[in-house]
Amino acid sequence: MSAQNKFLKQQSVGVIGVPFSGGQPRDGVDQGPLKIIEFGLLNQLEELGWQVNFDGHRDYTTMQPAVDPPVGKLLNARYVSAVTESVASSVSSHLKQGSLALTLGGDHSIALGTVSGTMAIHPDAGLIWVDAHADINTPETTESGNIHGCPVSFLLGIAGQIKEFNWVKPCLSPERLVYIGLRDVDAGEKKILREHGIKAFSMHEVDKYGIAKVVEMAIEHVSPNRSRPIHLSFDVDALDPTVAPSTGTPVRGGLTFREGHYICEAVHETGCLVAMDLMEVNPSLEDDQAVFQTVTIGCSLVRCALGETLL
Numbered sequence: 001m002s003a004q005n006k007f008l009k010q011q012s013v014g015v016i017g018v019p020f021s022g023g024q025p026r027d028g029v030d031q032g033p034l035k036i037i038e039f040g041l042l043n044q045l046e047e048l049g050w051q052v053n054f055d056g057h058r059d060y061t062t063m064q065p066a067v068d069p070p071v072g073k074l075l076n077a078r079y080v081s082a083v084t085e086s087v088a089s090s091v092s093s094h095l096k097q098g099s100l101a102l103t104l105g106g107d108h109s110i111a112l113g114t115v116s117g118t119m120a121i122h123p124d125a126g127l128i129w130v131d132a133h134a135d136i137n138t139p140e141t142t143e144s145g146n147i148h149g150c151p152v153s154f155l156l157g158i159a160g161q162i163k164e165f166n167w168v169k170p171c172l173s174p175e176r177l178v179y180i181g182l183r184d185v186d187a188g189e190k191k192i193l194r195e196h197g198i199k200a201f202s203m204h205e206v207d208k209y210g211i212a213k214v215v216e217m218a219i220e221h222v223s224p225n226r227s228r229p230i231h232l233s234f235d236v237d238a239l240d241p242t243v244a245p246s247t248g249t250p251v252r253g254g255l256t257f258r259e260g261h262y263i264c265e266a267v268h269e270t271g272c273l274v275a276m277d278l279m280e281v282n283p284s285l286e287d288d289q290a291v292f293q294t295v296t297i298g299c300s301l302v303r304c305a306l307g308e309t310l311l
Contacts, residue, residue, distance in 0.1 A: 003271040007229045009098025012051035016090045016103045020060050020083050022076040023109025023148035026248045028284025033057060033104035035283045041299045048307050055090060073145040077164040080147045084113030085167045091117025095274060105279035107148040108135055111233050112168060115155050118275045119171035122229040125274065126176045126222025130263055131235040132251040134182055134189045141188030174198045178218040180263060181238035184251040203253055211259040215266045229274040232267050232305060236280050236298060246286045246294035264304035276305050
């Protein structure tokens with residue numbers, strides 16, 4: 001491991017495949033983890049010197065209730081809640097053993113579970129959220145009712161009391177959250193970001209300062225002097241659709257291939273990474289070439305976060 005990790009007991013990574021699409025309406029994103037594993041990610045991590053413990057692909061469809069009517073505007077709330085609660089315990093069990101937790105999604109609602117699992121073991125951890133979208137809608141502000149646009153509001157404790165999500169504890173404070181790559185943010189979300197003073201680097205800041213400065217400021221914000229564990233939640237739609245086309249909500253004008261990789265490399269160099277999510281790879285969208293391109297980039301981002309370097 002090129003950077004000594006301050007918060008892991010050993011160089012081992014627990015890999016949690018979450019083939020789940022219930023947080024949004026498009027089928028296929030549940031195939032993301034299967035494809036990423038099929039493309040050899042586990043061997044690639046072993047070649048980097050990691051001991052890899054793969055939980056296997058759980059069949060989360062068994063958790064789908066027979067009826068799951070909307071809760072207010074929220075769709076599939078019971079299903080999302082059951083799956084994410086299970087994911088939270090998978091993540092925390094790997095972290096408890098002193099391993100890094102790597103979760104492959106699936107849609108971004110899964111972060112309700114991954115971040116909760118991280119904060120249960122590392123309550124002071126900082127969250128770096130790399131995404132075109134802020135995913136911070138509340139059950140009130142969401143227009144679509146798709147929970148993949150809401151997980152951050154639950155983690156912050158600003159979603160209000162929703163009994164279906166009683167297990168989710170507010171575990172994240174606004175000053176331990178930072179965004180990189182935003183460019184499609186709802187009006188309600190902009191208001192939330194401003195009201196809570198949440199640090200966000202949109203593509204405008206990436207253009208203005210360059211990726212190195214943005215990442216330096218982001219890391220310093222959530223882990224001052226590299227003092228806190230870091231959870232990196234990476235949605236592939238943060239990347240420009242020309243770079244990673246096979247994703248459900250692509251938005252033009254995103255991060256370049258190198259900018260995406262630089263974020264992962266820089267987070268690795270801190271020695272603070274304890275958990276990573278790679279989300280929203282959807283192999284059913286676009287042609288085989290686009291899928292190949294998106295999945296190989298997903299694998300490559302993970303390898304960089306876990307220590308692969310160019311030299």
